[in-house]
Each structure stands twice: as structure tokens, then as C-alpha cells.
Amino acid sequence: MATQGRYMALARQITALGAVKRALARTLPATCPAGPAAVLSVLNRHGDMRMSKVSELLALDMSVTSRHVAHVAQHGWVERLSDPADGRSRILRLTPAGRDVLAELADVAVDALAHRLAGWSDTELDTLTGLLARLCDDFGDCRDRHQDLGHGSGTDHGDRAQAGHTPAPSRT
Amino acid sequence: MATQGRYMALARQITALGAVKRALARTLPATCPAGPAAVLSVLNRHGDMRMSKVSELLALDMSVTSRHVAHVAQHGWVERLSDPADGRSRILRLTPAGRDVLAELADVAVDALAHRLAGWSDTELDTLTGLLARLCDDFGDCRDRHQDLGHGSGTDHGDRAQAGHTPAPSRT
């Protein structure tokens, strides 16, 4: 097991990353804050799903998810379909308008990162992304990472981020 | 410059890290939330300083810092000394009680990380910590890093926080 100092240093950096997240959040359009944006992102990556699944993927309480979903639904970015198999459930589906917003979010996020991280090599970016994914994974709280896990309901989920419109950027 | 997809993947992981931060925040004592805890941490690492310096190091608006400082001062963890050189300024100093709280915070944080990241090697931890520090650094918003308790993995760059005249934390 690693030294205490090593863990402390990591904890500090995790805390400090909050400033980066705030900086990214500032680039978002006023109509789509980070919370709702995360909902759009997860639907784009994993395809249609129910509320509880979104909650699980974002590691949020369902009450929180419900609010974010209400936001994106009101803007017409997501439609709430009834589930033929379970009357209590709502199936969420991204609309074309939702994909448009997502494309916009992706653009600003990529711009921000490309501008600030111009000095990074592909390998460095991949290493950081991979280690962060593992960190989230080991914490058991972050399920929105690559791999699969979003399927189960036969719907589309073209998953993989196409060059065009890709998932959402930041959040809180 | 890296591909769009690479930046998107990183943006997603930064977002997902929010769940880890929430998990860590949940381990904090009710009397010391994350915001105030960050104030204690920065004072412990960099020594006595004024409000504006804390704001800069944490990349927070001074109004936010003021609230966090008021919290820790009320608990007797920090004292606000007058600055002989500038009557407007307040010099913040960690009290022995503040150091005690800090030790407690460190313990729970290390426990949480050590438990979840038991499978990580020292090298992996250092790599992640170093890349996160660089990320914050390149964003120009995170100044609370560099040189720490004994072992900087890799060489932290410039160490500018001490001299502290970095750009404004937030846009004004």
C-alpha cells in the first residue's frame, strides 16, 4: 500500500480539479447547465433508457436525475416514452434537437480543452483519461465510462462517439 | 493537436470525477464541509496569508472565500490577524485546533483512498497525481499543487503559488 503522502497529494489534486470543472461549466450555454448536459450525454452514449438507469450511470440520486430530465424534456431535447412492459417506468430518448444541443456542447468543450491542452501529447491525454476512468471505476460511483454496460434495452445506442456530435462536456 | 474524440473522452472523465468528489466529501465531518476544509488545507501548506491569496490559490471568488473563512474562524480553527502594513487586509493563521481538525480530515481522506485504490501501484498514483496537477496548471485556475509532503512525483513545474502573482482566479 502506498504512502499516506501519496494519497494526500492525490486527494488534493482531485479537489483542485474543481476549478477546471468550473471553468468548463462556464462555457456552457445558459439554457443547458452541467447537470442536464450530463443526462443528454449519457443518453447519446448508451441509447434509450429509463430514469433509474440514468441515475445509476451518473451516480446520482433519482430525485436529482428527475429534475435534470425534467429540464431537458421541457426544452424538447428528450422525450419521455411510456414503457409497454412497466407502467411505472419512463423510457428516455434523445430528440434531434437534443443531438443538436449536444453537438454544440461538445464543440465548446473541445475548444476549451484543445486551447488549454495544446501542449499535451496524445499519449499523455490517453493516460490521464484512462487513469481517471479507473479511479472512477474503483470508486464504484462512476459508471459513465467507456466499455458497454449501456444496453440491455435493445434500442440504438450508437454509443461510440462519432466525430460529429459527441457527448456532453462537463458538469458541476 | 489531438483528436476531438480524445478531448471528449477526457471531458467525460472530468465530469465523472464529480462522483468521486462527492464520495470523498461524504466522509467529512458535518462541522467541516469541503469548502472550509480547503481553506484549512491551503493555510497548512502555504502558511499565513491574506484573503486574496487564499482566493487565488483556491481559484475562487473572494466572496466565496470570505464565507469559508468565516466558517473556520467561527470554529476557532483560524485566526484573523490585522496586517500592520495594510489596514484593509486580514492575515489568516491556522490555530492548533485547526491543525487538529486538519489531521482528522487527512485521516479519513487517506482511509477512503487507501481502501478504494488498494490495487494501484505507487507509480500509477504518482502519474495520475502529476497529470492532474499539470491539467490544473494548464487551466490556470488551480494553483494549489506543487511540492508537497516529501515526494513530488516527478518534478512539479514552476511552483508559482508561493510567489503568487498568477492571473486572477475568476473573471471579474
Place this chain on the structure above:
DNA sequence: TATTGTTATACTCTATAACTATA
């Protein structure tokens, strides 16, 4: 007039608990 810090206000995010409607 400019700067340091405080306070008031507002908004986002999150969680707990109470509630509904199905199952």
C-alpha cells in the same frame, strides 16, 4: 479613485423524505 474584504442575493447541484401510481 482604487483596493480589501464583507454581505445580500440568486442560482446550481445534491440528498432525504414524503408522496403517486403502478406492480
Place this chain on the structure above:
DNA sequence: TATAGTTATAGAGTATAACAATA
């Protein structure tokens, strides 16, 4: 009775703007 989802409420975090005291 249990589960899916909604809503009400509360607390933490942050930012903007107005303000006080000092430079």
C-alpha cells in the same frame, strides 16, 4: 408490500453586485 418516478425541502457551493473601510 415493493418499486419507479415526482416533488418539497434543505444544505452546500459558487458568482455578481452593492457596500464599508482603507489606501
